[in-house]
Amino acid sequence: MKRVSQYVALVAYVVFLAFPLLWLLSTALKTPQEMALTEPTWIPREPTLANFTDAFGEQDLVGAAARSLVVALFASVITVVISLPASYAMARYRGLVNKIAIGWVLVSQVFPFILIIIPLFMILRDLDLVNTLPGLVVVHVTFTLPFALWMLQGYVRAVPPELEEAASVDGASRLRSIVSVVAPLLAPGVVATLLFSFISSWNEFMFALVILQDPDVMTLPLTLVRFTGPEGVARLGPLAAASLMATIPSLIFFAIIQRRLKSGLMAGAVKG
Amino acid sequence: MTATETRAAPPRRSRARRRGPSRKTREMWLLMLPAMVPVLLFSMGPLLYGIGLAFTDARNTRVHQTEFVGLENFTALLADDEFWSSFRIGAIWSVSVTVLQFVAALGLALLLNEKLRGRAVARVLSVVPWAMPPVVIGLMWKLVYHPDAGILNDLLGTHVNWLADFSLALPAIIVVGVWAGMPQTTVVLLAGLQNVPKELYEAGEMDGAGSWRRFWSITLPQLRPVIVAITSLDFVWNINQFGLVYVLTQGGPGGRTRLPMLFAYEEAFRYRMAGYASMLGLAMAIVVLAVLGLYLWRQMREAR
Incomplete structure (x- = not known):
């Protein structure tokens, strides 16, 4: 009896979690004619990929995806490059700085974005960075940094300091021991942080909305939202298709990170 | 550095000792610098600037x-009916999403913790x-709620324009909020559940406690720190929510889903009232800190 009710509950959860996803998929595969039917259908009668090609045909969407890609690439690489040394410092010299950094991560969660975005907008306007992609890169780097630092310093901490000491006993310089001993072991952590920063930037909407007001420079999330005008049902198919494609990078990220997180690299390093 | 040099030379050992940490500290700051510059310039700086703006026009x-106006924005805020309506909507939204998220996530985490097919x-x-x-x-x-092409009306046999209905729009977006925020909460609670020592359950079973009893007297107290942490975070995230609701309703119909952050966004970027919007943000930050402080303080007192 208990088991039965547990299964009923589990099925209810699965339905609640899955049905909007299935509906998105179903909408993406429908023809405009089928979309206009008064009785919506779950399974498309004539499944079509036309919506995906239509979405690719929209100049706006392709350009926006390209801009999102550029912004996310720059933002993630810059984030990792500047947070690597800082995360090393945080992990190796614990103390006041570490506490301040953690405190800032928490504070930046509590304060509403509006308090930061208004002055930030004014600063970027004075630097002529409003409506530019570099402006958005700067903002994305700044707001991904706290969490990227947090992630990376965890990975640094997992590299035993004894390994560095062993290298310096063998006559390696400080820098040399970091480059040839710590860096390879950090690779999985760097990849994970890079992906995380990439996804944060790729998905980000709020700052982009404020900073990019010119349709010619809008990123993918903004263009997707603009796509849902009052034009009616006809454009829902391509919209659903584009939304699905916009989700692919995040899905890849989650697939990778699940394997990466449990890699047994460390155990081998310490034993060897 | 110069200070030590002008002073009479201290004994050698203590000097060497003092030099060690100072070199280390310098090294640390040097490593921190590239990360600190953007945070100071584009995050901490603007935050302080924003707090300052709240007291200007x-x-x-x-x-x-721009002129300093003291608490003028604050008194204007208190007298603004639109703000209070937005504040009320924000309170309903953040409390109900946080509570529903927690209840739903706890149920799912408990199920996932069982060996079910x-x-x-x-x-x-x-x-x-x-x-x-x-x-x-x-x-x-939006596709699910769509009045014509949406599935929900078909499933329920209704003809409702969910997101444009004055009384249904807020509940409709609350459901989306719960759907969107459940995963983090579930994952955190599941991790917490897996850390509850098995021996406690075995002892409980030996004492003849039923599963309901074990849930109340073992699972919940053991999970308490995790629950407090995740509900606090969820509350902060929910009250500061913007993007999801902006996409769904843009605050409509008639402001019925205009969360405080949407209100502030409109004030700042549509009506260009930067000072007023900053005060709104500051007031919300204070409210959030007060609610969190009270919640955490009560939880800590009870835990003792």
Whole structure:
């Protein structure tokens, strides 16, 4: 009896979690004619990929995806490059700085974005960075940094300091021991942080909305939202298709990170 | 450095001792510098600037002489009916989403912690909303709620324009909020559940405690720190929510889903009242800190 009710509950959860996803998929595969039917259908009668090609045909969407890609690439690489040394410092010299950094991560969660975005907008306007992609890169780097630092310093901490000491006993310089001993072991952590920063930037909407007001420079999330005008049902198919494609990078990220997180690299390093 | 040099030379050993940490400290600051510059310039700086703006009549335009006005924005805020209506909506939204998220996530985490068939499917599904861009979540639910092409009206046999209905729009977006925020909460609670020592349950069973009893007197007290942490975070995230609701309703119909952050966004970027919007943000920050402080203080007192 208990088991039965547990299964009923589990099925209810699965339905609640899955049905909007299935509906998105179903909408993406429908023809405009089928979309206009008064009785919506779950399974498309004539499944079509036309919506995906239509979405690719929209100049706006392709350009926006390209801009999102550029912004996310720059933002993630810059984030990792500047947070690597800082995360090393945080992990190796614990103390006041570490506490301040953690405190800032928490504070930046509590304060509403509006308090930061208004002055930030004014600063970027004075630097002529409003409506530019570099402006958005700067903002994305700044707001991904706290969490990227947090992630990376965890990975640094997992590299035993004894390994560095062993290298310096063998006559390696400080820098040399970091480059040839710590860096390879950090690779999985760097990849994970890079992906995380990439996804944060790729998905980000709020700052982009404020900073990019010119349709010619809008990123993918903004263009997707603009796509849902009052034009009616006809454009829902391509919209659903584009939304699905916009989700692919995040899905890849989650697939990778699940394997990466449990890699047994460390155990081998310490034993060897 | 210069100070030590002008002074009479101290004994050698203490000098060497003092030099060690100072070199280390210098090294640390040097390593921290590249990360600190953007945070100071584009995050901490603007935050302080924003708090300052709250006490001015700043306009979001290039040609405006900004003046200090003291608490004028604050008194205007207190007298603004639209603000209070937005505040009320924000309170309903953040409390109900946080509570529903927690209850739903706890139920799911408990189920996933049991050895049930098909839980792998549920486990993967429970992470998917996490992996989706918030904008896509909003658009997807717009398709579900769509009055003509949406599935919900078909399932329920209704003809409702969910997101444009004065009384249904807020509950409709609350459902989306719960859907979108459940994964993090579930994952955190599940991790907490797996850390509850098995011996406690065995002891409980020996004492003849039923499963309900074991839940109340073992699971919940053991999970307490995790629950407090995740509900606090959820509350902060929910009250500061913007993107999801912006995509779904833009605050409509008639402001019925205009959360405080949407209100502030409109004030700042549509009406260009930068000072007023900053005060709104500051007031919300104070409210959030007060609620969190009270909640954490009560939880800590009870835990003792």
